[in-house]
Structure formats: C-alpha cells, structure tokens
Amino acid sequence: MRAPASPEQTIAPTDVVAFTRLVRDVRRCLACERMAHSHVLGPANGRLDAKIMFVAEAVGRRGGAITGVPLSRDESGKRFAQFLALAELRRDDVFVTNAILCNPIDGCRRNRAPTKAEVARCRPFLERTLAIVHAPVVVTLGRVALESVRAIARHEAWLTSDVATAVAWRGRTLVPLYHPSRQSTLHRPQDSQERDWRRLGEIVRNASVERPQQDRSPIAVASLP
Numbered sequence: 354m355r356a357p358a359s360p361e362q363t364i365a366p367t368d369v370v371a372f373t374r375l376v377r378d379v380r381r382c383l384a385c386e387r388m389a390h391s392h393v394l395g396p397a398n399g400r401l402d403a404k405i406m407f408v409a410e411a412v413g414r415r416g417g418a419i420t421g422v423p424l425s426r427d428e429s430g431k432r433f434a435q436f437l438a439l440a441e442l443r444r445d446d447v448f449v450t451n452a453i454l455c456n457p458i459d460g461c462r463r464n465r466a467p468t469k470a471e472v473a474r475c476r477p478f479l480e481r482t483l484a485i486v487h488a489p490v491v492v493t494l495g496r497v498a499l500e501s502v503r504a505i506a507r508h509e510a511w512l513t514s515d516v517a518t519a520v521a522w523r524g525r526t527l528v529p530l531y532h533p534s535r536q537s538t539l540h541r542p543q544d545s546q547e548r549d550w551r552r553l554g555e556i557v558r559n560a561s562v563e564r565p566q567q568d569r570s571p572i573a574v575a576s577l578p
C-alpha cells in the first residue's frame with residue numbers, strides 16, 4: 354500500500370524558485386573545512402510535495418557522495434530501502450535529506466561523525482528545506498537529525514523513549530526513528546527497528562495529508578551559514 358495521495362498535487366511556483374535558490378546556495382557553500390563537499394541537495398532528494406520527509410545524519414562516502422542521492426548505494430542506503438518497504442512506502446513518494454549536506458571525512462578520507470559546530474552550520478539549509486517541503490510527516494533518522502530539528506523548533510521527543518511515536522511539532526507530525534545504519538542495531542535490535550518502521554507506516558496512513566498551514570507563508574531566503 355502506498356502513502357495516501359494528497360488532494361493537492363500541485364507545487365507552488367514560489368516553492369520551486371525557493372528550492373532552486375537553496376540548491377544554488379548549498380552548492381556554493383564551503384563553510385566546513387573537514388568535508389568532502391558533495392552538496393547532496395537537488396531534485397534527486399524527492400518531490401517537493403512529498404507527504405513524508407526523512408532527515409538523516411550526513412552524506413555517506415560510499416553512498417550519497419557518489420550517487421548524489423541521500424541514503425543510496427551503501428549499506429545504510431540498502432537498509433533504508435528495506436525499511437521503506439516494511440513501512441509500505443515508496444521512495445518516489447518521499448523526500449530524503451540530511452542534517453549535514455556534505456560528507457564528513459577524517460584524515461584518511463573515511464566517514465566520521467559530524468561535529469556539533471558542523472551540524473549547526475548546515476542547519477539553516479535544513480530549516481529552509483523544511484520551509485519549502487511542507488510534508489505533514491517529518492521522520493528523523495538518528496539522534497543527530499532529531500537534535501538538529503529540535504534546534505530549529507523545540508520539541509520534547511527523545512530517541513530512546515519516543516522512537517516510532519507521533520509527536521506534534523509545528524503543525525506537523527514528527528516521528529523519531531533510529532538511523533538505518535547497521536551500527537544502530539547495537540542500540541536498538543533489528544527486530545525492534547523493523548517494528549518501528551511498520552509503526553511508521555501506520556502513522557503515515559493515519560496522518561492527515563493536508564499540508565501544514567503555518568509553513569505556507571512566503572519563503573524567506575535565509576542568508577548563507
């Protein structure tokens with residue numbers, strides 16, 4: 354079963370313009386030094402009128418940094434695809450982005466965890482994305498994404514206690530999930546995560562498909578971080 358179709362399938366021209374500006378601004382950004390500047394934001398992230406927006410942590414060296422598509426190709430990307438299927442969601446129907454739009458690398462060019470300063474630096478881009486993609490359901494994948502969203506607008510959701518729970522947030526439904534990486538099973542077992550994703554599918558099917566009203570004001574193009 355697919356996510357419920359919206360009665361309103363049109364994308365506002367102002368959103369298209371704002372997204373084009375956002376993508377341009379992201380591509381010009383070199384604010385973080387210890388990054389492979391992959392700048393993974395563009396049409397391949399998904400539909401601007403998606404009803405579900407996923408926010409993961411950062412672009413992966415073997416995934417989005419190669420394909421230009423978040424959560425693709427590498428193991429996390431493959432697991433994400435499997436989890437989407439469990440939730441009965443189609444990739445074509447969702448928008449996927451990261452709290453960090455580039456690939457954090459260490460001195461040996463391996464993936465590393467982003468610093469708090471890097472997440473904060475990239476946050477204005479996430480905020481602008483949220484203002485353009487009016488998805489009624491926002492799903493954070495992992496603690497970094499959940500905390501970055503909290504810094505944009507306060508919520509009281511915590512990963513360990515509120516995983517796969519629908520939390521009201523800015524007129525939307527926020528659902529915290531664990532990141533689809535294999536390492537996350539050290540913190541939450543695979544079978545629990547599979548249950549979480551099935552629960553997400555139920556939440557999405559029960560959620561209102563109306564776009565949130567308070568986010569429909571004209572898009573403000575924020576300054577670069």
Ligand code: SF4
Pocket residue numbers: 379382383384385388390392453454455456471474475478578
């Ligand atoms: S702020 Fe974001 S887009 Fe800019 S360099 Fe850092 S990670 Fe890349």
